[in-house]
Structures are given as structure tokens and as C-alpha cells.
Amino acid sequence: MGAEHTSVPRWGTERPAPDPSARALLLVGFGARGCAITTAWAADVPAGRAVEVLAADDADEAVLAVLTARIAGARVGWRLMLAGPEADVLAARAVALRAGVLDAEIRCAVTSTERKRVYCPHCRTTTATTAPVAGETPCDGCGRRLHVYAHVSRRAGAYLGFMADAEEVA
Amino acid sequence: MTATLPARTAARTGVLVLAVAAVADDVPGIRTLTLRRSEGGPLPAYPAGSHLVMDCGDRRNAYSLTGDGSPAEEYRVSVLLCPDGDGGSAFVHRLAVGDVVTASRPRSAFAPVSTARHHLLVAGGIGITPMLSHARAAVRWKRSFELLYGHRPGAGAHLDELRDLCGDRLAAYGSTPEMLAAVRAALADRPLGTHVYVCGPAPLIAFVEETAAELGWPAERVHAERFSAADLDPGEPFTARLARSGTRVPVPSGTSLLSALEEAGVAVPNLCRQGVCGECRVPVRSGRPLHRDLYLSEAERAAGDAVMCCVSRSVDDELELDL
Known part of the structure; x- marks a missing residue:
């Protein structure tokens, strides 16, 4: 796959700023570095906007449930800002995208890309790993050796894995 | 594609031959045509908000279909008579039951967004026609929607059926x-x-776009259907260079790039010839296009690698096209 066309996000080196056209914002920070960024964002939001800041260790079910509830109650003009490790940002972004939030309404700052979530299409389990793209990781669900492919699903917020030795004669 | 073919041939495939089955003038100045295939039979289905490009004498005008888009044997369009227009609406207002017209198949450029949670429809005047289609489809498919309709007192086209719907x-x-x-x-x-x-009218569209932006709506949530491009000035002359043949085509002031290409024997598919439909897009290799259409997005304009040749021109003296 040509690098030009990969779906692996390129986060850019500049941290985004709050959208000046936002009327209400939810800032979600993951980990200490992510929360430092959301604190800085909160200070940058122009006066008169409703701002809520959430702090979490990682994108666990509890924080994703809060995110889902906030989206359900939001009005157009609302913006989501996510800061933290890529795995958590992708997981939270996936929840938002599935709920109908647009890319134009989400801004992300990624503090590290070491951790990944890898989706196994053979057993449909998502595995946490620190393997690099094109590396391998065992699947938590079925134990297959997964090749970490240079494809990120926006909807699942995870890298695609596939059976590394599928073509080899057993 | 040969140089001897008339330039419009490429776009003429799939032409519908339609007979006027009924004419209704429920509101003064607005005529509703019911069209059926001359030979009978089903007409193509279409996404809500689609339009036909109808041959109106020497003009080709886009008219919104007002049905919900599901397969049917009839199309309906409603056309406001514009006495100061270029004659397309006057042509429609002269049609009688039994007359035959030709039109494109339905073209979708204003479809509802399938992932939307709610559809806010805003119509001004005869701009109600695509919104009637949207509302019918929303009712049929049980989508959440509302319609805000501004009209002249006593001249609300389709008002009764909209109330029922x-x-x-x-x-x-x-x-x-x-x-x-x-x-x-x-x-x-x-x-x-x-x-x-x-x-609706340009000021209503501008009001919606500006107010939405002010209230924090991203442009991706705002969809506008314009009647036509504003009156355009004749523009500066320039030269189109056709990269594949090396031909140079002069485009004088007052002549569109599309017309110049046609006169040079280059067939370019086209329909509305007023910067709306998107059919006549041609790829640009070099030179800066002067975009005057309503079709390309801001990002596409900025990329500068395509031009809608019916209305747009060139900033530079020469525009190199991938033709």
C-alpha cells in the first residue's frame, strides 16, 4: 500500500486550537499529558462558550458512555476536542463519528502513538498492543498471529489486523 | 469521440421523451406539469432533491422533481414564470397536454444526507420544489424533519398538499x-x-449560510440549491491549450470556454451551461482557473485541478487542459 493513501492518521505536529465558531465544547483528556492539553484548551476558549472538561486515564467504557450521553444532548454548534494517546483518541473519536458527529466538529491532539488497538476480523476481538505497523501481535480472542496492517478504521477506531501466516502451508 | 460529432452528443444518451399528461396552474404564475413517457411505462427512480434538465426551446433548464423519488410512471415539476428570464419558463408555460418534451434522466445534486439525525428544510418561494421532494421522501422513510416555507401572501405553491403531508x-x-x-x-x-x-432566492440562501456559520454550524451541515449562477461578466480573453493534442484554442471575451471548445470540435459533456450541474468539469494541468461556477467545493476550487468550462475562465493568459 502506498504511504500516500494509507488510512493511518497523520496527526501533525501543531496542536489544534479551539474552533472559534464553537458555541459549546466538550474537552476530553486522557492521561496526564492529555489532561494538560485540555487545561490549556479550556483557557483558550473565548468567553461566553459553554465548556465541559473530562479527565480520564484511558478511553474506558465509563468515559465513552459519558461521551455518548453528551453527544445525545448536544445541539449543532457543539465541538469535541480529544487529547491523549492515539489509541484513546481513536476510540473516543470512533464513538463520536458513529453518533453522527462530523470530522469538522472534532479536533484531536495525540501525545503518543505507541499503543494501538488492533481489530481481528477472524474472531472480531480488539487487542491492545504496542507492536508497530507491519509488526505482529497475538490476538487476545483467538490467539492467531496478527499482522498489524497500515489501515485504521474510523468507525472502529482500531488498526486492522489479519492472520500473518494465512498463505503458508500448515 | 470524433471531432465531427456535435459537442452535445456525449451528454444526450439516456434522454427521456416525455409527454405532458396534465397541466395545473393552482397558484398564479406557477405551472405544475405532470410528465409521462410518451410510450408509457415506469420512469427512473431518483434521490429526493433531484432535477431534470429539460430542453426548453433553445434553452436547457434544470427543474426539481417534486415526488418522493420512488419508481413511478409520472414526474412532476413546478415552474415559476419569469417574464424577464431567458425564455425557459415561458416555454414551459406555453406547454399544453399532449405536447412532448425531452429531458435528461434525473440528476441528483441535493440529496438528503443519509446519516442525518434531523433534516431542517428551508424554502423560499419556488424554492419549495426540491423541498417538497425532500419532505415526501422524509415522510415515506420516516425521517425526522421540519419545513420552514416563506412565500408571498396567497402565492404559496403546493401549500395545501404540504399541510396534509x-x-x-x-x-x-x-x-x-x-x-x-x-x-x-x-x-x-x-x-x-x-x-x-x-x-430559494439568493438572499435567503445567503441568510441561512451566514446565520448557520455564526451559530457554529460547520459548512458540512449546510446544503444549498441555487436556481442559477448570477449574471456573469464577459470576462478577459485567454487561450486554452489542450495538452493531449497540443491544440491552442483562443477564448475571446464574451465566449465561454465550453463554446470555444465546441467550436474547435472538442466534445465536452454538458447540460445546464450555467455552472450548476457539474457535467462539464474538465481537468486542468496548469494555469490558474477563474472559478465562477456554483458546483465545485472550496477545497476543489483551491486545488485548481479542474474547471467547470461553461462559466469559468482563466486567471492566467493560458490554461492548460488535460484534453
């Missing part, structure tokens, strides 16, 4: 200030996931 989801206004206040109130408080669609 929409019930309390319709708010109709005979006064512009009331209409604009209602639009602003709606844009100020709608669930995230709402998309707004507007069709």
Missing part, C-alpha cells in the same frame, strides 16, 4: 421578517446531527 412539521410564513426570525430560531437550537437544506 407535513402537519405540524410545516411552518409557512407570508412575511419575510417572520420567516427569517423562524430560520434563525431553528438554527440556534437543533440537535447535533441535524443537516439544513435551503433552496
Whole structure:
């Protein structure tokens, strides 16, 4: 796959700023570095906007449930800002995208890309790993050796894995 | 493709030959045509908000289909008579039952967004026609929607059928200030996931776009259908260089790039010839296009690698096309 066309996000080196056209914002920070960024964002939001800041260790079910509830109650003009490790940002972004939030309404700052979530299409389990793209990781669900492919699903917020030795004669 | 073919041939495949089955003038100045295939039979289905490009004498005009888009044997269009127009609407208003017209197949450029949580439809005057299609489709497919309709007092096209169709989801206004206040109130408080669609006079579209932006709506949630491009100036002369043949085609002031290409024997598919439909897009290799169409997005304009040759021209003296 040509690098030009990969779906692996390129986060850019500049941290985004709050959208000046936002009327209400939810800032979600993951980990200490992510929360430092959301604190800085909160200070940058122009006066008169409703701002809520959430702090979490990682994108666990509890924080994703809060995110889902906030989206359900939001009005157009609302913006989501996510800061933290890529795995958590992708997981939270996936929840938002599935709920109908647009890319134009989400801004992300990624503090590290070491951790990944890898989706196994053979057993449909998502595995946490620190393997690099094109590396391998065992699947938590079925134990297959997964090749970490240079494809990120926006909807699942995870890298695609596939059976590394599928073509080899057993 | 050969140079001897008339340039329009490429776009003429799939032409519909339609007979006028009924004519209704329920509101003064607005004529509703019911069209059926001359030989009978089903017509192509279409996404809500689609239009036909109809041959109107020496003009080709785009008219919105007002049905819900599901397969049917009839199309309906409603056309406002524009006495100062270029004659397309006058042609329609001269049609009688039994007359035969030719038109393109339905073209979709204003479809509802399938992932929207709620559809806010805003119509001004005859701009109700694509919104009637949207409302019918929304009812049929049980989508959440509302329609704000501003019209001249006593001249609300389709008002009775809209009341039956929409019930309390319709708010109709005979006064512009009331209409604009209602639009602003709606844009100020709608669930995230709402998309707004507007069709009507240019000032209404501008009001919706500006108010939405002011209230924090990203442009991706705002959809506008314009009647036509504004009157355009004749433009500066330039030269089109055709990269594949090396031909140079001069484009004088007052002649469109599309016409110049056609005169040079280059067939370019085209339909509306007024910067709306998107059919005549040609790829640009070098030179800066002067975009004057209503079709390309801001990002596409900025990329500068395509030009709608019916209305757009060139900033530079020479524009190199991938033709």
C-alpha cells in the first residue's frame, strides 16, 4: 500500500486550537499529558462558550458512555476536542463519528502513538498492543498471529489486523 | 469521440421523451406539469432533491422533481414564470397536454444526507420544489424533519398538499421578517446531527449560510440549491491549450470556454451551461482557473485541478487542459 493513501492518521505536529465558531465544547483528556492539553484548551476558549472538561486515564467504557450521553444532548454548534494517546483518541473519536458527529466538529491532539488497538476480523476481538505497523501481535480472542496492517478504521477506531501466516502451508 | 460529432452528443444518451399528461396552474404564475413517457411505462427512480434538465426551446433548464423519488410512471415539476428570464419558463408555460418534451434522466445534486439525525428544510418561494421532494421522501422513510416555507401572501405553491403531508412539521410564513426570525430560531437550537437544506432566492440562501456559520454550524451541515449562477461578466480573453493534442484554442471575451471548445470540435459533456450541474468539469494541468461556477467545493476550487468550462475562465493568459 502506498504511504500516500494509507488510512493511518497523520496527526501533525501543531496542536489544534479551539474552533472559534464553537458555541459549546466538550474537552476530553486522557492521561496526564492529555489532561494538560485540555487545561490549556479550556483557557483558550473565548468567553461566553459553554465548556465541559473530562479527565480520564484511558478511553474506558465509563468515559465513552459519558461521551455518548453528551453527544445525545448536544445541539449543532457543539465541538469535541480529544487529547491523549492515539489509541484513546481513536476510540473516543470512533464513538463520536458513529453518533453522527462530523470530522469538522472534532479536533484531536495525540501525545503518543505507541499503543494501538488492533481489530481481528477472524474472531472480531480488539487487542491492545504496542507492536508497530507491519509488526505482529497475538490476538487476545483467538490467539492467531496478527499482522498489524497500515489501515485504521474510523468507525472502529482500531488498526486492522489479519492472520500473518494465512498463505503458508500448515 | 470524433471531432465531427456535435459537442452535445456525449451528454444526450439516456434522454427521456416525455409527454405532458396534465397541466395545473393552482397558484398564479406557477405551472405544475405532470410528465409521462410518451410510450408509457415506469420512469427512473431518483434521490429526493433531484432535477431534470429539460430542453426548453433553445434553452436547457434544470427543474426539481417534486415526488418522493420512488419508481413511478409520472414526474412532476413546478415552474415559476419569469417574464424577464431567458425564455425557459415561458416555454414551459406555453406547454399544453399532449405536447412532448425531452429531458435528461434525473440528476441528483441535493440529496438528503443519509446519516442525518434531523433534516431542517428551508424554502423560499419556488424554492419549495426540491423541498417538497425532500419532505415526501422524509415522510415515506420516516425521517425526522421540519419545513420552514416563506412565500408571498396567497402565492404559496403546493401549500395545501404540504399541510396534509407535513402537519405540524410545516411552518409557512407570508412575511419575510417572520420567516427569517423562524430560520434563525431553528438554527440556534437543533440537535447535533441535524443537516439544513435551503433552496430559494439568493438572499435567503445567503441568510441561512451566514446565520448557520455564526451559530457554529460547520459548512458540512449546510446544503444549498441555487436556481442559477448570477449574471456573469464577459470576462478577459485567454487561450486554452489542450495538452493531449497540443491544440491552442483562443477564448475571446464574451465566449465561454465550453463554446470555444465546441467550436474547435472538442466534445465536452454538458447540460445546464450555467455552472450548476457539474457535467462539464474538465481537468486542468496548469494555469490558474477563474472559478465562477456554483458546483465545485472550496477545497476543489483551491486545488485548481479542474474547471467547470461553461462559466469559468482563466486567471492566467493560458490554461492548460488535460484534453
